[in-house]
Amino acid sequence: MANEEKVNRSVRDYWYVKYEEMNFPAIQKGWVLPVERWRELDPFILMAEDWFKKGTFPDHPHRGFQTITYVIDGRLEHIDNGGGRDILEPGDVQYMNAGWAARHAEDGVEDDVAHTLQLWLNLPQNQKQTETLYQNVYAEDAPTVSFDGGTVKVYSGNVAGVIGPMESIVPFTLSEINLTEDASYTLELPEDHNAFLYVLSGEVEIGEESTRLKKHGVATLSYQEDGDSDKLSTLHLKANRRRTRVLVYSGRPIKETVVPYGPFVMNTMEEIKQAFQDFRDGNFGPPAV
Template sequence: MKRSVKDHWYVEYSEQRFPSIQKGWVLPADRWREFDPFILMAEDWFKRGTFSDHPHRGFQTITYVIDGRLEHVDNGGGQDILHPGDVQYMNAGWAARHAEEGVEDDIAHTLQLWLNLPSHLRKTETKYQNVYLEDVPEVAIDGGSVKVYSGDIAGEKGPLESLVPITLSEISLTEGASYTHQLPENHNAFLYVLSGEVSVGENDPVNLKKHGVATLTYEENGDETKKSEIKLDAKSRRTKVLVYSGVPIKEEIVQHGPFVMGTMEEIKQTIQDFQLGKFGPSSQ
């Protein structure tokens, strides 16, 4: 199966009140049904104090550091500093409480993806996994490389392991290079252009430059063991693209602030649980 572009757009950014600096919605939250199992993705530039201690419940996050340094602290005793190319996975599960901060005077530049949990996994244990750039398999291809963060891609298995299996790859290409990326045919997928310019798809290809987003066609009732293909042609040097994919969960959700649940009643219970201290002490 050959994939093509289903929809595409460019991220629009807005200036924020300090210490937050700028934000853009790569995947707008009000379109989550199109992106299932993904809920939203935000691109943020921020300094220390923007995302201090806060709670989450009912979903997972995948945070990719583009630039600067990102410090993570959680109330389970976890603490680390992530650098460009590093990724953090969090299963918020039933109750996460953490902080995500720029380090010292750094401006942290990140992409944070919200990945849904099926209802039967929303009460799972909170978990964090740091994936460091040096531990990510890198596959050399003609005119570039593919870093495999998650899933089985290009003969390598990525180290990131989420409760809802996904693929995450970073594809780097030189001008004129072509690469055919393979994904399970039943995975809903999107890509984001970090730099350069790329033509996506073979039939009626779409050109995208930096900050461009594209969702891809897929076989909704396809076989996960069968592969589909999306062709990428680099139109400029230093083209870099992130590709994400996952199997749709097909459940209704309610997103309210830092919580994602199935109903508004569950959201109200979550807020009450947080107010009653059931998420534990502050992370800071």
């Protein structure tokens, strides 16, 4: 297997995030992954980039999916109704398995403007009733691999020969790649993982076609839909500017019908209605305060 030729990934589609001003205490929002594209993005439902202050995301429920929240700038306070409370800083990531019934709050700290990326990662139908879990992955706890001209920090999955600390209940990788100008890196990902990347800063050339993307650029990547999870594919990246920083996300498609509605992601509208009823009936527990 080690001698088998790896599939080289290319860019399927790309776009730049468009932002809109929000009503205070929210400040600005952009859809990195618009929810209407969830079918082609499976297992990803959406990803939002938000700037906000305290009071924007108070106590609210979730069911049926997972969130991965990356803090770009400012401080983010997480509170859940299971007694969890913590403050995350730039480079920290929080993983939440909403499972059957999460209830939490996410807010800026004091006068900070929190700047975050939140990804919604779907759960297969047979795991939508799993236990609610929260895990904070601090930047210093994510292993970093150095190479000529840069580093790769691994938050989740087996990447660059190291395993990230995030304990996702579905196959998922998240890595942050930092490159100096003209530096190159070849990232390896399971060949059957759907994947996308987001440019946080600088400019990068992606894949064999050298598709160029600048800050706020998003690219979806080719993959082997019926591939082997044990085989790896490659993604070539080259920086055209110094301080180029790219986040790469990948996950195995679930291939199920999905109904995303409000704070819930289920498989049928009847299940969505039941989630709202369960919340009204108090089955999600007390508020997160």
